[in-house]
Amino acid sequence: MPELPEAETIVRDLRPRLTGATIVDARVRHADILNPPLTPRRLAHGVRGRRISGVSRRGKIVIIELQHDLRLAINLGMSGRVVTSDAARAGEFRHIAVTLALEDGRAILYDDARRFGRLALHTPLSWRVRDASLGLEPLSNEFTAERFRALTRVSAVPIRNWLLDQRRVAGVGNIYANEALFLAGVRPTRRARTLTRAEVGRLREALRNVLVRAIAARGTTFSLYRDASGEEGGFYPALAVYDRAGQPCPRCGSGIKRIVLTNRSAFYCPTCQR
Numbered sequence: 001m002p003e004l005p006e007a008e009t010i011v012r013d014l015r016p017r018l019t020g021a022t023i024v025d026a027r028v029r030h031a032d033i034l035n036p037p038l039t040p041r042r043l044a045h046g047v048r049g050r051r052i053s054g055v056s057r058r059g060k061i062v063i064i065e066l067q068h069d070l071r072l073a074i075n076l077g078m079s080g081r082v083v084t085s086d087a088a089r090a091g092e093f094r095h096i097a098v099t100l101a102l103e104d105g106r107a108i109l110y111d112d113a114r115r116f117g118r119l120a121l122h123t124p125l126s127w128r129v130r131d132a133s134l135g136l137e138p139l140s141n142e143f144t145a146e147r148f149r150a151l152t153r154v155s156a157v158p159i160r161n162w163l164l165d166q167r168r169v170a171g172v173g174n175i176y177a178n179e180a181l182f183l184a185g186v187r188p189t190r191r192a193r194t195l196t197r198a199e200v201g202r203l204r205e206a207l208r209n210v211l212v213r214a215i216a217a218r219g220t221t222f223s224l225y226r227d228a229s230g231e232e233g234g235f236y237p238a239l240a241v242y243d244r245a246g247q248p249c250p251r252c253g254s255g256i257k258r259i260v261l262t263n264r265s266a267f268y269c270p271t272c273q274r
C-alpha cells in the first residue's frame with residue numbers, strides 16, 4: 001500500500017516529465033475513483049487546456065499542480081499507480097481508470113486494480129480545507145520533538161494506530177509505522193500518552209530515518225506498488241519487522257511477533273520493544 005516514500009518516489013519521477021506539459025483531454029473509464037462532487041464531465045472541463053506547473057506531495061497524496069492554482073490530488077489508496085504513457089511498458093497497466101491526454105501526444109495514466117484510490121480536483125479554497133485536515137509532514141521542519149510530544153500526550157490510542165491517523169502526522173502507513181516503532185524500541189500497543197520524552201524523541205528520529213531510507217530505495221513493493229516508471233520499489237529486503245512474523249529480530253534474534261491491532265497487523269520484537 002503506497003505510503004509517503006512511494007508517493008514521493010512517484011512525484012520525483014513525474015515532476016521532470018510533466019512540468020510544462022499541457023493537458024488536452026480527460027477520459028474516465030471508472031468514475032467510482034472520482035471523489036464527489038467530481039464527475040467525468042467536471043474533470044474534463046477542469047483540466048482541459050491547462051498547463052502543468054509542477055508535481056508535489058502532501059502526506060501520501062500525489063498532487064499535479066495546474067495553471068490558475070488548481071490541484072489534481074491523487075490518493076493512491078491500496079493499489080493506485082500514476083505513470084506517463086511513454087514510460088509504461090505494454091501490458092503492465094491493465095486497470096487504467098483515468099487517462100489524461102497531453103498536447104505532446106503522451107498521456108498520464110491512473111491505474112488502480114482495487115480502486116480504493118480517489119481523484120479530487122481542488123480550487124485554492126477547497127485545497128486549503130483539505131490541507132488543514134492533514135497533520136504534520138514528518139520530513140519537514142515543523143515536525144519537531146516538542147510538537148510531536150504535545151500531540152502524543154493527549155491521546156490514549158495505541159501508538160501504532162496513532163501513527164496511522166493522517167490528521168496527526170501525514171503520510172505514515174502500517175509498514176513504516178511498524179518499522180519506526182522497532183527502531184525506536186517502542187511496542188506498537190503502548191498508549192500514545194505513556195511514551196516518555198526520550199521515547200518520543202527516538203520515535204521522531206526513527207520515523208524520519210526509515211522514511212528517508214525508503215525514499216532512497218524508491219519505496220517498498222509487496223505486490224502492486226510501482227513507481228512512475230512501472231518499476232518495483234527496493235526497500236522490502238530492508239524491513240526489520242514488517243511482514244516478518246516468526247523470523248529472527250535483526251538486532252537480538254528473538255522471533256518477531258505479529259498481532260492484530262484494530263484489524264491491521266502489527267509486528268514487533270518482544271525483546272527489543274518495550
Ligand SMILES: [Zn+2]
Pocket residue numbers: 249250251252253254269270271272273
Ligand atoms: Zn529484538
